[in-house]
Amino acid sequence: MANRPTIKDVARAAGVSVTTVDRAINGRLTVREETLRKIAEAAHRVGYHGKGVLNHKLDASVPKRRLGLVLVKRRQEFYRNFAREIELAMAARRDFRGEVVIRFAASQSPDDFAQEIRTMGAEVDALACVAVNHRKVDEAVSELQDNGVPVFALLNDTAQGIRKTYLGLNNMKVGRSAAWFMTRISRTPGKLAVFVGGNRWHGHDLREVGFRSFIRAEAPAFTVLDTLVNLETRQVTYEATLDLLTRHSDLAGIYVAGGGMEGGIAALREARPPNKVTLIVNELTDESRAALADGYVQMVNSTPLPELCRDLVETLAAALSKDGLSDAGQRFLDPKVYLPEML
Numbered sequence: 608m609a610n611r612p613t614i615k616d617v618a619r620a621a622g623v624s625v626t627t628v629d630r631a632i633n634g635r636l637t638v639r640e641e642t643l644r645k646i647a648e649a650a651h652r653v654g655y656h657g658k659g660v661l662n663h664k665l666d667a668s669v670p671k672r673r674l675g676l677v678l679v680k681r682r683q684e685f686y687r688n689f690a691r692e693i694e695l696a697m698a699a700r701r702d703f704r705g706e707v708v709i710r711f712a713a714s715q716s717p718d719d720f721a722q723e724i725r726t727m728g729a730e731v732d733a734l735a736c737v738a739v740n741h742r743k744v745d746e747a748v749s750e751l752q753d754n755g756v757p758v759f760a761l762l763n764d765t766a767q768g769i770r771k772t773y774l775g776l777n778n779m780k781v782g783r784s785a786a787w788f789m790t791r792i793s794r795t796p797g798k799l800a801v802f803v804g805g806n807r808w809h810g811h812d813l814r815e816v817g818f819r820s821f822i823r824a825e826a827p828a829f830t831v832l833d834t835l836v837n838l839e840t841r842q843v844t845y846e847a848t849l850d851l852l853t854r855h856s857d858l859a860g861i862y863v864a865g866g867g868m869e870g871g872i873a874a875l876r877e878a879r880p881p882n883k884v885t886l887i888v889n890e891l892t893d894e895s896r897a898a899l900a901d902g903y904v905q906m907v908n909s910t911p912l913p914e915l916c917r918d919l920v921e922t923l924a925a926a927l928s929k930d931g932l933s934d935a936g937q938r939f940l941d942p943k944v945y946l947p948e949m950l
Contacts, residue, residue: 612653621649644701671704674923675731677723677738680839680866681711684892686737689912696916703924715805715839717741724748728756733923735759735774738766739807745769757926759919762910763810764937771926774918777939778810781908782817782864784944785887786826788906789860793885796828797859800851804839804865814864829859837867844870852878860885872898891945899947907945914940 614628621628623642631638631646638646649655676693678686690709697705708731712719720738727734728751736758738744748758748766757771764773789799801818803811815834822829832855837844844867851858852874861884863871868888872895875884881902888895891909898904918938925931 612655614655616653617646617650617655620653621646669701669703671706672733672923672927673731674705674707674920675727675734676707676709677720677727677734677736678709678711679715679737683866684894685890685910686711689916692912692916693919696913696920699917700920700924705920712738715739715807717743717807720744721747724751724758728754731756732927733757733759735761735919735923736765737761737763739763739805740765740767740809741807757923759922759926761915761919763808765809767809772922773937774915774922775810775940776908776910776942778813779817781889781942782814782819782862783821784942785814785862785864785906785908786818786821789862789885789887790822790826790829792905793829793859795859796826797830797857798855799829799831799859800848800855800861801831801834802837802844802847802861802863802865802867802871803834804867805836808865811865814862818862818864837863837865837870839866841867841870841873843867845874846870848874849878852884858884860887863888865889868904869894872903875903876901891943896945896950899945900950902947905947909943909945911940911943 614632615625618625618628623646627638627642628646631643674697678689680686693707697707708727710723710727712723717739720736721743724734724736724738724744724747734751734756740763745766748769751758752769752771758766760766760770760773762775799822801815803815819831822831835847837847844863848861848871851861861871871886871888875886886904887906888904889908891907895904895907899907918940922938
Protein backbone atom coordinates (compact mmCIF):
# COMPACT_ATOMS: atom_id res chain seq x y z
CA MET A 608 0.00 0.00 0.00
CA ALA A 609 2.19 2.79 -1.38
CA ASN A 610 -0.16 5.56 -0.26
CA ARG A 611 -0.28 4.50 3.36
CA PRO A 612 0.59 7.51 5.59
CA THR A 613 3.97 7.39 7.33
CA ILE A 614 5.46 9.15 10.33
CA LYS A 615 6.90 11.68 7.88
CA ASP A 616 3.34 12.63 6.90
CA VAL A 617 2.37 12.90 10.56
CA ALA A 618 5.42 15.05 11.32
CA ARG A 619 4.63 17.37 8.42
CA ALA A 620 0.98 17.73 9.46
CA ALA A 621 1.91 18.33 13.11
CA GLY A 622 4.73 20.75 12.35
CA VAL A 623 7.32 18.75 14.31
CA SER A 624 10.33 16.64 13.43
CA VAL A 625 10.21 12.99 12.43
CA THR A 626 12.34 12.25 15.48
CA THR A 627 9.73 13.78 17.77
CA VAL A 628 6.97 11.68 16.21
CA ASP A 629 9.13 8.58 16.59
CA ARG A 630 9.68 9.35 20.29
CA ALA A 631 5.96 9.89 20.77
CA ILE A 632 5.09 6.55 19.21
CA ASN A 633 7.87 4.40 20.63
CA GLY A 634 8.25 6.11 23.98
CA ARG A 635 12.03 6.33 23.88
CA LEU A 636 11.95 9.77 25.52
CA THR A 637 9.19 11.76 27.20
CA VAL A 638 7.19 14.03 24.90
CA ARG A 639 5.29 16.97 26.34
CA GLU A 640 1.53 16.54 26.57
CA GLU A 641 0.87 19.52 24.29
CA THR A 642 3.20 18.09 21.62
CA LEU A 643 1.74 14.61 22.04
CA ARG A 644 -1.75 15.96 21.53
CA LYS A 645 -0.66 17.87 18.40
CA ILE A 646 0.89 14.71 16.97
CA ALA A 647 -2.18 12.60 17.83
CA GLU A 648 -4.49 15.08 16.10
CA ALA A 649 -2.22 15.15 13.04
CA ALA A 650 -2.15 11.34 12.93
CA HIS A 651 -5.93 11.31 12.98
CA ARG A 652 -6.13 13.85 10.13
CA VAL A 653 -3.77 12.00 7.82
CA GLY A 654 -5.12 8.55 8.72
CA TYR A 655 -1.91 7.20 10.20
CA HIS A 656 -2.32 3.56 11.27
CA GLY A 657 -0.59 4.10 14.63
CA LYS A 658 -2.97 6.80 15.88
CA GLY A 659 -4.49 4.36 18.37
CA VAL A 660 -1.16 4.06 20.16
CA LEU A 661 -0.90 7.83 20.36
CA ASN A 662 -4.44 8.17 21.70
CA HIS A 663 -3.70 5.56 24.34
CA LYS A 664 -0.57 7.42 25.45
CA LEU A 665 -2.52 10.67 25.49
CA ASP A 666 -5.31 9.18 27.56
CA ALA A 667 -2.80 7.87 30.08
CA SER A 668 -1.16 11.29 30.41
CA VAL A 669 -4.20 13.26 31.57
CA PRO A 670 -6.47 12.76 34.59
CA LYS A 671 -10.03 11.51 34.38
CA ARG A 672 -12.88 13.63 35.69
CA ARG A 673 -16.38 12.26 36.24
CA LEU A 674 -19.24 14.76 36.60
CA GLY A 675 -22.70 13.78 37.76
CA LEU A 676 -25.64 15.86 36.52
CA VAL A 677 -29.14 15.72 37.99
CA LEU A 678 -31.84 17.24 35.79
CA VAL A 679 -35.64 17.23 35.71
CA LYS A 680 -38.37 16.78 33.10
CA ARG A 681 -36.71 14.30 30.79
CA ARG A 682 -39.28 14.86 28.04
CA GLN A 683 -38.86 18.64 27.82
CA GLU A 684 -36.83 19.96 24.91
CA PHE A 685 -34.85 22.38 27.07
CA TYR A 686 -33.48 19.66 29.34
CA ARG A 687 -32.71 17.37 26.41
CA ASN A 688 -30.72 20.24 24.93
CA PHE A 689 -29.00 20.72 28.30
CA ALA A 690 -27.89 17.09 28.36
CA ARG A 691 -26.50 17.37 24.83
CA GLU A 692 -24.56 20.58 25.54
CA ILE A 693 -22.87 19.28 28.68
CA GLU A 694 -21.71 16.20 26.75
CA LEU A 695 -20.20 18.47 24.09
CA ALA A 696 -18.52 20.71 26.69
CA MET A 697 -16.92 17.73 28.44
CA ALA A 698 -15.73 16.21 25.16
CA ALA A 699 -14.10 19.51 24.16
CA ARG A 700 -11.69 19.55 27.11
CA ARG A 701 -8.09 18.57 26.45
CA ASP A 702 -6.64 18.91 29.96
CA PHE A 703 -8.60 15.94 31.33
CA ARG A 704 -10.63 12.98 30.15
CA GLY A 705 -14.16 14.05 30.89
CA GLU A 706 -17.14 11.80 31.51
CA VAL A 707 -20.61 12.99 32.44
CA VAL A 708 -23.30 10.83 34.02
CA ILE A 709 -26.78 12.30 33.54
CA ARG A 710 -29.87 11.27 35.47
CA PHE A 711 -33.34 12.76 35.67
CA ALA A 712 -35.20 13.00 38.96
CA ALA A 713 -38.39 10.93 38.93
CA SER A 714 -40.42 13.94 40.08
CA GLN A 715 -39.98 17.40 41.58
CA SER A 716 -40.33 16.10 45.14
CA PRO A 717 -37.45 16.81 47.57
CA ASP A 718 -37.16 13.07 48.30
CA ASP A 719 -36.50 12.21 44.66
CA PHE A 720 -33.89 14.94 44.28
CA ALA A 721 -32.15 13.96 47.52
CA GLN A 722 -32.08 10.31 46.49
CA GLU A 723 -30.50 11.06 43.10
CA ILE A 724 -27.93 13.39 44.69
CA ARG A 725 -26.88 10.78 47.26
CA THR A 726 -26.78 7.93 44.73
CA MET A 727 -24.70 9.83 42.21
CA GLY A 728 -22.45 11.32 44.88
CA ALA A 729 -20.92 7.90 45.46
CA GLU A 730 -20.08 7.47 41.76
CA VAL A 731 -18.62 10.81 40.61
CA ASP A 732 -15.89 13.34 41.38
CA ALA A 733 -18.29 16.29 41.45
CA LEU A 734 -22.01 16.81 41.05
CA ALA A 735 -24.20 19.51 39.52
CA CYS A 736 -27.96 19.63 39.93
CA VAL A 737 -31.13 21.44 39.01
CA ALA A 738 -33.14 20.89 42.19
CA VAL A 739 -35.80 22.44 44.41
CA ASN A 740 -35.07 24.27 47.64
CA HIS A 741 -35.75 22.03 50.63
CA ARG A 742 -33.99 20.90 53.81
CA LYS A 743 -33.80 17.30 52.49
CA VAL A 744 -31.87 18.51 49.46
CA ASP A 745 -29.67 20.63 51.76
CA GLU A 746 -28.85 17.55 53.84
CA ALA A 747 -27.92 15.49 50.78
CA VAL A 748 -25.70 18.25 49.41
CA SER A 749 -24.06 18.71 52.81
CA GLU A 750 -23.20 15.01 52.96
CA LEU A 751 -21.49 15.16 49.57
CA GLN A 752 -19.56 18.30 50.46
CA ASP A 753 -18.38 16.69 53.71
CA ASN A 754 -17.18 13.69 51.70
CA GLY A 755 -15.11 15.88 49.39
CA VAL A 756 -17.52 15.86 46.44
CA PRO A 757 -18.17 19.48 45.36
CA VAL A 758 -21.76 20.30 44.41
CA PHE A 759 -22.79 23.00 41.94
CA ALA A 760 -26.34 24.39 41.82
CA LEU A 761 -27.66 25.09 38.33
CA LEU A 762 -30.45 27.49 37.26
CA ASN A 763 -32.10 27.35 40.70
CA ASP A 764 -29.82 28.23 43.63
CA THR A 765 -30.46 25.29 45.93
CA ALA A 766 -28.57 24.49 49.17
CA GLN A 767 -27.38 28.06 49.58
CA GLY A 768 -24.47 28.34 51.97
CA ILE A 769 -23.74 24.63 51.48
CA ARG A 770 -23.21 24.07 47.77
CA LYS A 771 -19.94 25.11 46.18
CA THR A 772 -21.16 27.45 43.45
CA TYR A 773 -24.34 28.56 41.71
CA LEU A 774 -24.25 28.88 37.93
CA GLY A 775 -27.18 30.37 36.08
CA LEU A 776 -29.05 33.59 35.42
CA ASN A 777 -29.55 36.50 37.80
CA ASN A 778 -33.21 35.67 38.30
CA MET A 779 -34.15 38.95 39.96
CA LYS A 780 -32.89 40.85 36.90
CA VAL A 781 -34.64 38.40 34.56
CA GLY A 782 -37.94 39.21 36.27
CA ARG A 783 -37.33 42.96 36.12
CA SER A 784 -36.42 42.84 32.44
CA ALA A 785 -39.64 40.94 31.72
CA ALA A 786 -41.65 43.63 33.49
CA TRP A 787 -39.79 46.42 31.70
CA PHE A 788 -40.49 44.92 28.30
CA MET A 789 -44.11 44.01 29.05
CA THR A 790 -45.08 47.47 30.25
CA ARG A 791 -43.53 49.09 27.22
CA ILE A 792 -45.02 46.84 24.57
CA SER A 793 -48.55 46.66 26.03
CA ARG A 794 -50.79 49.14 24.21
CA THR A 795 -52.74 50.22 27.30
CA PRO A 796 -52.22 49.56 31.03
CA GLY A 797 -54.14 46.65 32.43
CA LYS A 798 -53.80 43.56 34.55
CA LEU A 799 -50.76 41.32 34.49
CA ALA A 800 -50.53 37.66 35.48
CA VAL A 801 -47.49 35.76 36.74
CA PHE A 802 -47.03 31.97 36.77
CA VAL A 803 -44.40 30.22 38.91
CA GLY A 804 -43.68 26.51 39.00
CA GLY A 805 -44.01 26.14 42.75
CA ASN A 806 -42.94 27.51 46.11
CA ARG A 807 -39.78 25.35 46.21
CA TRP A 808 -38.19 26.95 43.15
CA HIS A 809 -36.17 29.84 44.56
CA GLY A 810 -35.33 31.10 41.06
CA HIS A 811 -39.01 31.50 40.23
CA ASP A 812 -39.59 33.41 43.47
CA LEU A 813 -36.78 35.81 42.57
CA ARG A 814 -38.20 36.36 39.09
CA GLU A 815 -41.60 37.11 40.57
CA VAL A 816 -40.10 39.54 43.11
CA GLY A 817 -38.14 41.30 40.36
CA PHE A 818 -41.24 41.53 38.18
CA ARG A 819 -43.46 42.90 40.93
CA SER A 820 -40.88 45.35 42.25
CA PHE A 821 -40.43 46.89 38.82
CA ILE A 822 -44.19 47.27 38.27
CA ARG A 823 -44.63 48.78 41.72
CA ALA A 824 -41.87 51.35 41.24
CA GLU A 825 -41.88 52.06 37.52
CA ALA A 826 -45.31 51.16 36.09
CA PRO A 827 -47.98 51.69 38.77
CA ALA A 828 -50.72 52.00 36.14
CA PHE A 829 -50.52 48.22 35.73
CA THR A 830 -51.96 45.80 38.29
CA VAL A 831 -50.28 42.46 39.04
CA LEU A 832 -52.79 39.76 39.93
CA ASP A 833 -52.20 37.09 42.57
CA THR A 834 -49.42 34.75 41.49
CA LEU A 835 -50.51 31.42 40.01
CA VAL A 836 -48.72 28.11 40.62
CA ASN A 837 -48.69 25.88 37.54
CA LEU A 838 -46.42 23.04 38.75
CA GLU A 839 -44.49 23.67 35.51
CA THR A 840 -47.10 21.72 33.57
CA ARG A 841 -48.73 22.48 30.25
CA GLN A 842 -52.25 21.47 31.25
CA VAL A 843 -52.44 23.54 34.45
CA THR A 844 -51.09 26.59 32.63
CA TYR A 845 -53.53 26.09 29.77
CA GLU A 846 -56.59 25.88 32.01
CA ALA A 847 -55.49 28.77 34.23
CA THR A 848 -54.79 31.00 31.22
CA LEU A 849 -58.22 30.35 29.74
CA ASP A 850 -59.73 31.23 33.13
CA LEU A 851 -57.71 34.47 33.27
CA LEU A 852 -58.88 35.47 29.80
CA THR A 853 -62.51 34.79 30.75
CA ARG A 854 -62.43 36.71 34.04
CA HIS A 855 -60.23 39.68 33.05
CA SER A 856 -61.16 41.43 29.83
CA ASP A 857 -58.39 43.94 30.48
CA LEU A 858 -55.62 41.35 30.84
CA ALA A 859 -52.61 43.00 29.22
CA GLY A 860 -49.87 40.47 29.79
CA ILE A 861 -48.78 37.09 31.15
CA TYR A 862 -45.33 36.21 32.46
CA VAL A 863 -44.52 32.51 32.78
CA ALA A 864 -41.53 32.63 35.13
CA GLY A 865 -40.82 28.88 34.95
CA GLY A 866 -42.01 25.93 32.89
CA GLY A 867 -45.42 25.26 31.42
CA MET A 868 -45.30 27.98 28.77
CA GLU A 869 -46.75 25.60 26.17
CA GLY A 870 -50.12 25.74 27.94
CA GLY A 871 -50.21 29.54 27.88
CA ILE A 872 -49.35 29.57 24.19
CA ALA A 873 -52.08 27.04 23.40
CA ALA A 874 -54.70 29.02 25.36
CA LEU A 875 -53.86 32.30 23.62
CA ARG A 876 -53.95 30.64 20.21
CA GLU A 877 -57.41 29.36 21.06
CA ALA A 878 -58.94 32.43 22.70
CA ARG A 879 -57.21 35.59 21.42
CA PRO A 880 -55.85 36.99 18.14
CA PRO A 881 -52.08 37.45 17.80
CA ASN A 882 -50.44 40.31 19.74
CA LYS A 883 -53.57 40.94 21.81
CA VAL A 884 -52.03 39.79 25.11
CA THR A 885 -48.30 40.11 25.75
CA LEU A 886 -46.78 36.75 26.68
CA ILE A 887 -43.21 36.47 27.99
CA VAL A 888 -41.66 33.04 28.54
CA ASN A 889 -38.31 31.39 29.23
CA GLU A 890 -36.19 29.21 26.92
CA LEU A 891 -36.26 29.10 23.14
CA THR A 892 -37.74 25.81 21.92
CA ASP A 893 -39.51 24.82 18.73
CA GLU A 894 -42.83 25.77 20.31
CA SER A 895 -41.79 29.16 21.71
CA ARG A 896 -40.00 29.98 18.44
CA ALA A 897 -43.18 29.27 16.48
CA ALA A 898 -45.22 31.38 18.91
CA LEU A 899 -42.77 34.28 18.49
CA ALA A 900 -43.15 34.08 14.74
CA ASP A 901 -46.96 33.93 14.96
CA GLY A 902 -47.37 36.82 17.45
CA TYR A 903 -48.43 34.80 20.50
CA VAL A 904 -45.14 35.30 22.36
CA GLN A 905 -43.41 38.68 22.37
CA MET A 906 -40.21 37.92 24.29
CA VAL A 907 -38.17 34.88 25.28
CA ASN A 908 -35.49 34.98 28.00
CA SER A 909 -33.25 32.03 27.19
CA THR A 910 -30.44 30.42 29.17
CA PRO A 911 -27.22 30.36 27.07
CA LEU A 912 -26.71 26.61 27.46
CA PRO A 913 -23.38 26.29 25.60
CA GLU A 914 -21.85 29.02 27.75
CA LEU A 915 -23.36 27.62 30.95
CA CYS A 916 -22.01 24.14 30.21
CA ARG A 917 -18.54 25.45 29.36
CA ASP A 918 -18.51 27.41 32.63
CA LEU A 919 -19.67 24.35 34.55
CA VAL A 920 -16.87 22.21 33.13
CA GLU A 921 -14.34 24.97 33.87
CA THR A 922 -15.66 25.19 37.44
CA LEU A 923 -15.37 21.41 37.73
CA ALA A 924 -11.74 21.56 36.61
CA ALA A 925 -10.94 24.33 39.08
CA ALA A 926 -12.68 22.59 41.99
CA LEU A 927 -10.77 19.35 41.41
CA SER A 928 -7.38 20.97 40.82
CA LYS A 929 -4.66 20.90 43.47
CA ASP A 930 -5.48 24.50 44.44
CA GLY A 931 -9.21 23.92 44.58
CA LEU A 932 -11.93 26.43 43.67
CA SER A 933 -10.94 29.79 45.10
CA ASP A 934 -14.27 31.58 44.82
CA ALA A 935 -17.47 29.86 45.82
CA GLY A 936 -20.65 31.87 45.53
CA GLN A 937 -22.48 32.79 42.35
CA ARG A 938 -21.57 32.97 38.68
CA PHE A 939 -24.21 34.82 36.69
CA LEU A 940 -24.64 34.52 32.93
CA ASP A 941 -26.47 37.03 30.77
CA PRO A 942 -29.70 35.64 29.28
CA LYS A 943 -30.11 35.52 25.55
CA VAL A 944 -33.17 37.57 24.65
CA TYR A 945 -35.24 36.69 21.59
CA LEU A 946 -37.80 38.99 20.01
CA PRO A 947 -39.99 38.30 16.96
CA GLU A 948 -37.83 40.39 14.64
CA MET A 949 -34.72 38.46 15.66
CA LEU A 950 -35.91 35.16 14.17
